[in-house]
Amino acid sequence: MSYFIDRRPNARNKSAVNRQRFLKRYRAHIKRAVEESVNRRSITDMERGEKVSIPSRDISEPSFQHGPGGRRTIVSPGNKQFAEGDRLRRPSGGAGGGGSGEGQASNQGEGVDEFVFTLSREEFLDFVFDGLALPHLERKQLRVLEETRPVRAGISKEGVPARINIVRSMREAQARRIGMRAPLKRALREAQEALAAEERQDPVLRNPARIDELKSEIERLEKRIAAIPFLDTYDLRYNHLTHQPMPSNQAVMFCVMDVSGSMTQAHKDIGKRFFLLLYLFLERNYEKVELVFVRHHTVAKEVDEEEFFYSRETGGTIVSSALTLVDRIIEARYSPEQWNLYVAQASDGDNWDDDSATCLKLLDESLMAKLQYFTYVEITPHAHQALWDAYATIKTAYPERFAMEQIVQAEDIYPVFRELFRQRAES
Amino acid sequence: MTPRKPIATGSDWNFETLERYEQAIAELAREYRLDTYPNQIEIITSEQMMDAYASVGMPVGYHHWSFGKQFLSVEQAYRRGQMGLAYELVINSDPCIAYLMEENSLMMQVLVIAHACYGHNSFFKGNYLFQTWTDASAIVDYLVFARKYVAQCEERHGVEAVEQLLDACHALQNYGVDRYKRPSPISAEAEARRQEEREAYLQTQVNTLWSTIPERAAPLADHLLPDSENDPLGLHRHGRYPSEPQENLLYFLEKNAPLLEPWQREIVRIVRKLAQYFYPQRQTQVMNEGWATFWHYTLMNRLYDDGLIDEGIMLEFLQSHTSVVSQPDYDSPYFGGINPYALGFAMFSDIQRICQAPTDEDREWFPEIAGSDWLDTLHFAMHNFKDESFIQQFLSPKVIRDLKLFSLVDDDRDDSLQIEAIHDDRGYRRIREALSVQYALSAREPNIQVWEADIRGDRSLTLRHVQDRRRPLGQSLFPVLRHLHQLWGFPVKLESIENGDTVRRYQWPIPETGRESA
Numbered sequence: 001m002s003y004f005i006d007r008r009p010n011a012r013n014k015s016a017v018n019r020q021r022f023l024k025r026y027r028a029h030i031k032r033a034v035e036e037s038v039n040r041r042s043i044t045d046m047e048r049g050e051k052v053s054i055p056s057r058d059i060s061e062p063s064f065q066h067g068p069g070g071r072r073t074i075v076s077p078g079n080k081q082f083a084e085g086d087r088l089r090r091p092s093g094g095a096g097g098g099g100s101g102e103g104q105a106s107n108q109g110e111g112v113d114e115f116v117f118t119l120s121r122e123e124f125l126d127f128v129f130d131g132l133a134l135p136h137l138e139r140k141q142l143r144v145l146e147e148t149r150p151v152r153a154g155i156s157k158e159g160v161p162a163r164i165n166i167v168r169s170m171r172e173a174q175a176r177r178i179g180m181r182a183p184l185k186r187a188l189r190e191a192q193e194a195l196a197a198e199e200r201q202d203p204v205l206r207n208p209a210r211i212d213e214l215k216s217e218i219e220r221l222e223k224r225i226a227a228i229p230f231l232d233t234y235d236l237r238y239n240h241l242t243h244q245p246m247p248s249n250q251a252v253m254f255c256v257m258d259v260s261g262s263m264t265q266a267h268k269d270i271g272k273r274f275f276l277l278l279y280l281f282l283e284r285n286y287e288k289v290e291l292v293f294v295r296h297h298t299v300a301k302e303v304d305e306e307e308f309f310y311s312r313e314t315g316g317t318i319v320s321s322a323l324t325l326v327d328r329i330i331e332a333r334y335s336p337e338q339w340n341l342y343v344a345q346a347s348d349g350d351n352w353d354d355d356s357a358t359c360l361k362l363l364d365e366s367l368m369a370k371l372q373y374f375t376y377v378e379i380t381p382h383a384h385q386a387l388w389d390a391y392a393t394i395k396t397a398y399p400e401r402f403a404m405e406q407i408v409q410a411e412d413i414y415p416v417f418r419e420l421f422r423q424r425a426e427s
Numbered sequence: 428m429t430p431r432k433p434i435a436t437g438s439d440w441n442f443e444t445l446e447r448y449e450q451a452i453a454e455l456a457r458e459y460r461l462d463t464y465p466n467q468i469e470i471i472t473s474e475q476m477m478d479a480y481a482s483v484g485m486p487v488g489y490h491h492w493s494f495g496k497q498f499l500s501v502e503q504a505y506r507r508g509q510m511g512l513a514y515e516l517v518i519n520s521d522p523c524i525a526y527l528m529e530e531n532s533l534m535m536q537v538l539v540i541a542h543a544c545y546g547h548n549s550f551f552k553g554n555y556l557f558q559t560w561t562d563a564s565a566i567v568d569y570l571v572f573a574r575k576y577v578a579q580c581e582e583r584h585g586v587e588a589v590e591q592l593l594d595a596c597h598a599l600q601n602y603g604v605d606r607y608k609r610p611s612p613i614s615a616e617a618e619a620r621r622q623e624e625r626e627a628y629l630q631t632q633v634n635t636l637w638s639t640i641p642e643r644a645a646p647l648a649d650h651l652l653p654d655s656e657n658d659p660l661g662l663h664r665h666g667r668y669p670s671e672p673q674e675n676l677l678y679f680l681e682k683n684a685p686l687l688e689p690w691q692r693e694i695v696r697i698v699r700k701l702a703q704y705f706y707p708q709r710q711t712q713v714m715n716e717g718w719a720t721f722w723h724y725t726l727m728n729r730l731y732d733d734g735l736i737d738e739g740i741m742l743e744f745l746q747s748h749t750s751v752v753s754q755p756d757y758d759s760p761y762f763g764g765i766n767p768y769a770l771g772f773a774m775f776s777d778i779q780r781i782c783q784a785p786t787d788e789d790r791e792w793f794p795e796i797a798g799s800d801w802l803d804t805l806h807f808a809m810h811n812f813k814d815e816s817f818i819q820q821f822l823s824p825k826v827i828r829d830l831k832l833f834s835l836v837d838d839d840r841d842d843s844l845q846i847e848a849i850h851d852d853r854g855y856r857r858i859r860e861a862l863s864v865q866y867a868l869s870a871r872e873p874n875i876q877v878w879e880a881d882i883r884g885d886r887s888l889t890l891r892h893v894q895d896r897r898r899p900l901g902q903s904l905f906p907v908l909r910h911l912h913q914l915w916g917f918p919v920k921l922e923s924i925e926n927g928d929t930v931r932r933y934q935w936p937i938p939e940t941g942r943e944s945a
Contacts, residue, residue, distance in 0.1 A: 002449050002466035002544065004442055007475065008529060014478040015498040021590070022495030061493055062598050062906035064873050070898030071838040075862040077765060078756025079833035079849050086846040090837075117499035118506065 023123065029054045030119070034127040035414065050124045053114035129281055148243040159238025168237035176235055180228050188221040250288040251340040251372075253279060254329075256322045258347040260297040261314040267379045270410055271346030272309050274377055277417050278344050286340065292329060296322035298352075302329065317350045319387060320358040327366055336370040343371055349378045349385045356390040363394050368401065375420055376404040431734040438532035438743075448537045448735070449544070455729050456545045459802060461722065463548040464563060465522040468540065476528050477501050479516050485701075486518055487570045489577035491593050517543035519551040519708070521563035534743045537736070541726040546719025553810050554714070556707035566704060573697045580690050592691055595910035596677065596698035601872055603677035603699035604706045672891065673877040676911075677702070683880060686916035695914070710813045710868055717771015718809055721779075724748060724772070754830060773826050774817070778805055781823065788824060814866040822859045824850075834861040839897070873900055878922070886917040894925040900933075908935035 023030060033052040082088075119127070155168055195214040198206060255275045257268065282289045293308035294300055297315040300322040326343060334341060351359070368374065376391055378384070388404070395402045405416040434451065435444040449468070456463070471479070481498030482488040518524040525543040527536055551557050581589045596603075673679045677699040681692050708715070727748075731741045754769035755761040781789045782801035790797045796804050808821060833849040834857065848854030848861070864870050878891040888911070892900060900923065912919045912935045923931040 002453065002468060004445060004449075005467060005469045006442070007469045007471045007526075010471075010475065014475070015481045015495060017490045018481065018492065018495030019498055020495070021490060021492040021586075022499060025492045025590075059496060060903070060906075061594075062903040062910070063601055064875055064892075064907055065901040065903050066873055067899045067901035069839045070894075071836065071840075071896040072898065073834055073836050073847060073861045073864070075765070075832055075834045075858060075865055076757035076762075077754050077830040077832055078758065078762075079831040080756070080758075082833055082846045082849055084846055084849055084851070084854060087843040088835075088846070090842065090844055115496070115500065117503045 023119075026054055026059060029058065031127055031130065034119075034124060050119050051116060052119055053116040056115045059115055125280065125284065129284060150241040151244045153240050153242040155237045156240035157234070157237065159240065163239045163241070165237045165239050169231070169235050172237060173231045173235035176232065177228055177230070181225055184221055184225050184228075188218060188225070191217045191221065249286055250290070250338070251282050251286040251342060252290040252292060252334050253282055254292045254294060254326050254341070254343040255308065256294045256296070256326065256343060256345040257308065258297070258317055258319070258322075258350065259295045259311075259313045260317040260350065262317070262350050263348050263379075267346075267348055268309060270379050270407055270413060271377070273410065273413050274346060274407070274417065275344055277413065278342070278375070281421065282342065290334075292326075294322050294325055294329075296325070300325040316352060317347075318355050319347065319351045320355050320362055323359055323362045323367060327362065330370055341371045343367075343374045345374070345376045347376070347378060347387070348380045349382070349387055351385065351387040353386065356386040359387065360390040360393060364397065368394065368398050371401065374398075374402045376402075377416065378404070378406045379408075380406065381408045433737045433740075434735050435533060436737050436739060438534065440531075440533040440536050444533065445536055445540070448730075449540055451730065451733075451735050452537070452541050452545060452726055455726055456549075456722075459722070459725070460806065461545050461549040462552055463523065463545060464520075464552055466544040466548060467522040467524045468544060469524060469526050470529055471526050472529055473505075476516065476526060477505060479526055485570055486520075486524060486567060487574050489574045489593075489697075490581075491597075492590065493594075493597065515539040515543045517547045518566075519547075519557060519561060519563055519704075520566050523548040523551065523563070524567075532743070534736075534740045535747070537730070537740070538723055538727065538744060538747065542719045542723035545726065546722040547715060549722075550711075550715050550718045550809060553806070554707070554711060554813075555811055556711060556813055560707045561704050569700065573701070576693065576697065580694065584690065589694070591913065592694055593698065595913045596695055598907045598910040599676050599680075599914075600698055600702040602875060603675060603702035605675050605678070605703070667879045668882050669877060669880065675699070676875070676877060676890075679877045680911075680914050684915050685886065687914065707813075710815070710866075713767045713771040713774075713814045713866065714809070714812065714817050715771070716767045717773075717775050720748075720752060720768050720772040721775035721805075724776075756831075770826075770830070773829060774821055774823075775805060775808075777823050777826050778808060778821055780825075792823060793821075815863050815868075818866060819859065819863040822862065824855045827855055827858055832858050832862065834858050870895070873898075875921070887920055888915045888917065889920045889922065892921060892923045894923045894930060897925065899923065899931070904933060905935065908933060912936065 030052050033054070034050060037050050037052075155165060191214050195211065195218065198211050198214065253275075257263075257271050257275075259268070279289065279291065291305070293303050293305055295303055295308055295313075296317070296319065297313050298318045298321065302325065303311075322345075330336065330341060363374070374394075378388060384406075391402075391404050395404060403420045405420060407413060407416055434447045445468075449466075477498060479486070480501050481494050488494060515528075516526045523544065525539070525548075527539055531539065551561075551563060557563075577589060577593075669679070677695055680687070681695040681699065684692075684695075687695070727736070727741070727744050730736045736744075752766070752769045752772045754766045755763075778796070779801045781793055781797055782799050782804050785793075785797035808817065812820060827850045831850055833854075834847045836845045836847045838845075848857040850858070874893040874895065875890055876893075877888070879889040881887045881889070890911075900921075904921070908919050908921060919935050921933040922929050923933075
């Protein structure tokens with residue numbers, strides 16, 4: 001009458017649809033919570049999920065219920081000192097009394113408690129990057145690129161032995177064998193019949209010359225049939241591969257930061273957050289993302305991440321040194337044909353007087369043509385300097401692929417980031 | 428009987444030992460005349476248990492965000508260790524589906540088999556409410572039908588439209604039950620076959636209702652009619668529609684809401700049918716858990732007496748059982764109302780005691796069961812009662828004393844609370860009465876019925892709330908009225924009546940002039 005079933009191998013996540021429905025329904029609430037948390041927590045924490053709370057009032061499922069008031073009788077266990085007729089002061093918490101008997105009490109509570117749940121990392125990042133898009137991702141992908149990958153493209157008669165298609169080759173061989181043997185077999189059968197007819201005749205009437213002739217003919221035909229090869233070279237068929245250009249799905253991100261004396265650690269932290277946000281974003285869009293860190297004061301240098309963010313330098317600022325270095329690195333290692341190139345630059349806006357013009361020239365003539373996107377964030381509460389003006393010129397020239405914003409304090413990063421990568425209606 | 432060798436020891440289990448324990452328990456259950464549906468025992472992981480939880484005990488459910496919310500909160504509580512998952516989940520179906528979590532120890536698995544597969548299962552099969560209100564053999568098929576139908580509607584009419592409709596129906600689902608009339612059994616096959624015919628039929632019915640003037644209903648008592656001065660032509664003398672108040676709001680809406688599309692009526696019907704399926708469970712919590720706990724306790728002890736489980740398992744069991752039936756005092760930080768396991772177990776054990784070793788007090792209080800055959804009496808109690816009547820009938824002075832129950836009156840016209848009764852001779856009956864009322868659904872949920880659909884006038888729908896002891900409706904009433912308005916399509920009014928006087932009126936949409944409340 002009873003049987004056991006092991007359901008453990010069955011699909012989990014039967015509730016996945018309902019979970020998604022819930023997230024969708026309270027999208028606005030969750031998004032607000034996610035945005036607050038992004039501003040609040042350190043960017044290095046981005047990799048984990050987030051606890052989100054929504055006022056339970058907003059998501060309650062209403063039903064008809066008794067409200068407070070009126071006359072109620074409540075039976076509770078554990079009487080210690082009460083005697084019949086005792087009068088007690090009403091607890092200040094309202095009409096609740098000494099614990100209400102039924103579960104209704106919680107429903108009647110003031111709507112202050114929060115409904116708390118945890119978003120998974122994926123869900124969290126979906127909300128973080130919701131509504132953002134990489135500018136001009138499509139353009140790069142449509143362009144015919146040098147990188148190719150082999151694709152099967154039918155059958156060919158030439159090829160290397162490793163690609164031999166056995167089934168097709170054997171089929172060809174069989175067809176050829178049938179085709180070549182047929183006339184020979186027919187002639188053979190006729191010769192054999194003629195010989196048999198000859199031999200059935202009375203010995204007196206036999207023609208020995210004819211018999212010899214037939215015999216040698218049969219021998220010749222049998223030899224020819226036997227000589228037909230089982231597999232001939234022109235039976236062989238090979239799988240044909242052609243090379244198809246492949247859209248590049250890899251990106252490299254250049255982090256360029258000014259580390260001159262005027263940049264404090266606080267500036268760098270803000271810059272770091274911005275870079276990490278961009279990195280996470282790119283990571284979600286590309287299979288592979290490489291990072292190149294370029295720091296500069298008067299001279300630029302490619303460094304590792306640790307040194308990039310934490311070592312201290314002093315001195316003046318020449319921005320063009322960094323841009324030149326980036327250009328050279330692209331030349332040497334990251335062909336624009338194969339890589340989607342992104343540059344993110346953080347600076348406090350200082351630059352050597354004449355250098356901004358050089359930057360302008362460098363960007364306009366060389367760099368911008370290769371890049372997918374150039375973002376510049378200026379971390380300063382002060383007025384803009386020459387560099388900002390130079391970049392503004394570039395922005396006018398390449399409105400689609402160049403973006404710049406100003407950040408004053410850490411809280412601005414996320415809004416600025418959203419602004420930079422806002423999904424354009426039509427791009 | 429010579430003690431037998433334990434079937435297994437330690438805490439690890441495998442399918443073979445589970446099967447042997449199941450057989451041993453089945454044998455004992457037969458001895459105790461526990462009549463059950465066949466058992467389908469499913470071993471699942473804790474994640475699957477969370478899924479099962481989230482669908483409020485339906486093995487297959489239609490999709491709705493509220494189940495997702497349920498899932499998220501279960502998951503959150505479980506992850507943070509605030510809550511252990513229930514060790515078992517059992518579904519009132521034929522065969523009776525019980526879930527066992529793979530993480531459970533051997534003792535837990537045996538306990539759950541005894542508790543769910545023989546305790547709850549026999550209750551589902553035997554109790555009159557379940558026999559009357561649910562059809563265990565059809566429920567799984569019906570759920571599958573409901574899920575498919577809702578999914579089809581989502582495809583045809585959009586997820587959002589269906590979701591809003593379900594929201595509205597869920598808000599009223601406690602009022603989707605015929606409390607007195609026996610419902611017709613549900614069958615998925617017939618349901619699917621009839622569904623198309625019904626769509627057409629329902630629509631014609633509704634059309635008839637709204638397009639012609641209904642036949643003259645039984646004349647109303649004079650005082651209910653508008654005076655002839657206001658209605659000289661007697662236009663309103665056709666009587667009220669419906670002529671009797673209707674307690675099943677969802678049923679009334681399904682049949683009468685003027686603007687609902689056929690598919691919308693069908694969804695209202697689905698929610699109503701499922702509410703009906705859960706209706707007995709809401710009324711037999713104490714009995715159901717008490718019965719199952721009583722039997723797991725009895726069966727485990729028998730297994731031990733027969734030597735089929737060793738001391739180790741028995742000690743582990745007693746520890747677990749004790750925490751299940753513990754009842755924190757009202758002033759304890761762990762107090763969360765009366766524990767249905769504790770009360771139910773205490774009552775069933777007490778009935779057994781009254782039968783086997785009655786005292787003079789028992790003979791006075793329970794003359795007809797004191798000293799009778801305990802098994803007969805227990806089965807009788809299980810078959811024929813619900814929480815409300817079970818407590819009224821069987822709560823003994825001893826249980827009241829053991830639990831030290833007291834009743835307290837909270838009256839908003841009195842600035843202090845009053846102890847009405849305690850566990851003494853003068854208090855027993857009053858406590859029993861009060862506790863019984865506390866478990867009556869009619870006292871837990873406001874009594875609200877359809878009073879009038881103004882089919883000749885502005886098409887408004889009027890509900891009547893019969894107010895009891897001045898207990899008003901809670902704030903959630905406005906969102907519910909809003910949902911009701913979505914279903915009805917015309918203004919919805921609600922009147923609270925106490926002792927024949929209308930004490931409060933509500934309306935949705937709220938009239939322009941501001942909230943109308945007397």
